[in-house]
Amino acid sequence: MTDGAAGHRPDVPDGPTSWERVSSEHGAPLILFRPRYDRVRHPRTGAILTRLVLETPDWVNVVARTPAGRIVVVRQYRFGSGEVTIEIPGGVVDPGEAPLETAERELREETGYTSARWTDLGSVQPNPAFHDNRCHHFLAEGAIQTHAQALDAGEDIVVGTLTTDEVRDLITRGEITHSLVITALSRVLDLRLTAHRD
Amino acid sequence: MTDGAAGHRPDVPDGPTSWERVSSEHGAPLILFRPRYDRVRHPRTGAILTRLVLETPDWVNVVARTPAGRIVVVRQYRFGSGEVTIEIPGGVVDPGEAPLETAERELREETGYTSARWTDLGSVQPNPAFHDNRCHHFLAEGAIQTHAQALDAGEDIVVGTLTTDEVRDLITRGEITHSLVITALSRVLDLRLTAHRD
Numbered sequence: 001m002t003d004g005a006a007g008h009r010p011d012v013p014d015g016p017t018s019w020e021r022v023s024s025e026h027g028a029p030l031i032l033f034r035p036r037y038d039r040v041r042h043p044r045t046g047a048i049l050t051r052l053v054l055e056t057p058d059w060v061n062v063v064a065r066t067p068a069g070r071i072v073v074v075r076q077y078r079f080g081s082g083e084v085t086i087e088i089p090g091g092v093v094d095p096g097e098a099p100l101e102t103a104e105r106e107l108r109e110e111t112g113y114t115s116a117r118w119t120d121l122g123s124v125q126p127n128p129a130f131h132d133n134r135c136h137h138f139l140a141e142g143a144i145q146t147h148a149q150a151l152d153a154g155e156d157i158v159v160g161t162l163t164t165d166e167v168r169d170l171i172t173r174g175e176i177t178h179s180l181v182i183t184a185l186s187r188v189l190d191l192r193l194t195a196h197r198d
Numbered sequence: 199m200t201d202g203a204a205g206h207r208p209d210v211p212d213g214p215t216s217w218e219r220v221s222s223e224h225g226a227p228l229i230l231f232r233p234r235y236d237r238v239r240h241p242r243t244g245a246i247l248t249r250l251v252l253e254t255p256d257w258v259n260v261v262a263r264t265p266a267g268r269i270v271v272v273r274q275y276r277f278g279s280g281e282v283t284i285e286i287p288g289g290v291v292d293p294g295e296a297p298l299e300t301a302e303r304e305l306r307e308e309t310g311y312t313s314a315r316w317t318d319l320g321s322v323q324p325n326p327a328f329h330d331n332r333c334h335h336f337l338a339e340g341a342i343q344t345h346a347q348a349l350d351a352g353e354d355i356v357v358g359t360l361t362t363d364e365v366r367d368l369i370t371r372g373e374i375t376h377s378l379v380i381t382a383l384s385r386v387l388d389l390r391l392t393a394h395r396d
Contacts (some may be wrong), residue, residue, distance in 0.1 A: 011268075011358045011359050011360060011364075012271055012273055012284060012356070012357075012358030012359075012360065013273075013356050013357075013358055014273075014356070015273065015354075015356035016273050016274050016275050016282050016354045016355065016356055017275065017282070018275055018280070018282070019275050019277070019354075027228075030225075030233060030250055031248070031249075031250040032250055032328060035228060038277060040277065042351075042352070042354065043275075043354060044354055045351070047351065049351075049352050050229070051229075051277040052228055052229040052230055052277075053277055053278050054278070070209075073210055075210055075211075075212075075213065075214050076214050077214050077215065077216055077217050077241075078326035078327050079217070079236060079238065079249040079250075079251055079327065079328065080251050080252070080323075080325060080326045080327050080328040080329045080330050081323055081326035081329075081330060082216070082330070083326065084214050084215070084216070085323075085326055086210060119393075121391065122370075122372050122391075123372065123375075124375050124376070124377045124380060125278075125279055125283075125375040125376055125377065126324075126325065126377050127278060127324065127376065127377065127378065128276035128278045128279035128281065128283055128375065128376055129276050129277065129278050130230060130277065130278040131278045131279075132278050132279060132280070134375075135377065139394070153240075153243070153245065153247075154240070154247050156213075156214045156217075156240065156241060156242055157214065158210070158211050158212070158213035158214055159211075160209045160210030160211055161209050161210075162209060162210065166209075172320075174320050174321065177321075177322050177323040177326065177332075178322070178323055178325065178326055179322045179323065179324050179325065179333065179377045179378055179381045180325065180377055182322060182380075182381045182384060183377045183380045183381060183384075186380060186381075186384040186389040186390070187389065187390060187391050187394060188390060188391070188394045189390065190388045190390055191384040191385065191389070192384070192385060192386060192387065192388055193319065193320075193385050193386070195317075196319075196337070196385060196386045
């Protein structure tokens with residue numbers, strides 16, 4: 001018996017089950033996250049272990065393509081890596097907001113682009129080992145710059161566009177590096193390294 | 199002027215620069231992370247803002263292929279999502295360890311598979327907004343099960359193999375969801391959704 005999204009596969013034996021959560025305790029909030037310490041019971045040994053969960057709101061990001069097929073990108077300084085990165089637009093789902101609404105809002109606020117043609121590209125788990133959230137990917141086609149940027153006081157973002165070949169090249173050369181940007185783009189671009197194409 | 203990996207592109211204007219770090223203070227350790235609060239200066243407004251960084255060791259994961267070309271996967275309960283997932287093997291780079299050594303060790307410990315043919319598939323940043331680490335992706339070809347599993351006391355992992363078509367199908371149907379598993383696999387598999395293939 002298993003639970004969660006991963007159903008039975010003949011060549012991946014069932015076996016691991018959910019671990020019983022014996023108790024939970026929250027730590028002090030961390031700006032972006034709410035830490036939770038779960039005491040869980042190992043299903044085979046019965047041992048009680050402590051595991052950290054960072055309760056995290058859902059995120060979204062957007063592959064926005066111009067009428068010419070170019071991809072809208074943002075350049076900004078990232079505090080974790082201490083580097084200026086090239087990414088696609090995205091952000092945090094506000095309470096009560098649907099992921100598509102967040103996607104439309106973040107695209108408009110960060111870049112000034114809007115689109116009438118939106119497609120849900122599905123979602124991923126940023127890291128199910130310790131995050132409880134998802135990142136929802138969207139495609140916005142025929143995107144054009146209709147608004148001025150509306151940046152938060154804590155943002156400093158420059159907008160540009162790249163061809164799909166340029167985006168692929170930046171990913172394979174390791175210059176576009178954000179994992180969630182890559183998972184979104186992998187749904188519309190073939191990102192295989194040249195040496196590993198069949 | 200920019201710094202970091204993202205060099206000048208004609209269609210992505212330069213502009214954002216590094217933010218000066220005015221001071222830094224560590225919070226209490228969080229099992230997996232060391233929180234750091236940076237006071238940073240907005241480069242345009244001069245405002246001082248607090249930003250959270252989770253100092254995090256590097257991670258690795260491994261696309262291990264059997265002589266028949268099947269992909270080695272692991273099934274385990276994940277504490278963040280509260281679900282049993284299907285992923286590729288991986289883990290945390292220990293102090294003093296090279297990422298390739300970690301990859302060889304984690305593949306052997308989690309699955310019992312070993313390989314003589316390793317290829318570096320490059321690395322990604324799990325989330326440069328708040329992590330300072332990288333996840334290094336490796337390909338192990340001709341992998342065969344030569345050892346018994348050697349699980350940590352806190353692990354409960356079942357091993358299996360899937361064809362590349364099965365893996366692609368599980369990703370597009372949202373049953374393989376871990377972003378870093380997908381970024382690794384995107385380097386060897388074409389993961390475009392059917393509707394968006396050119």
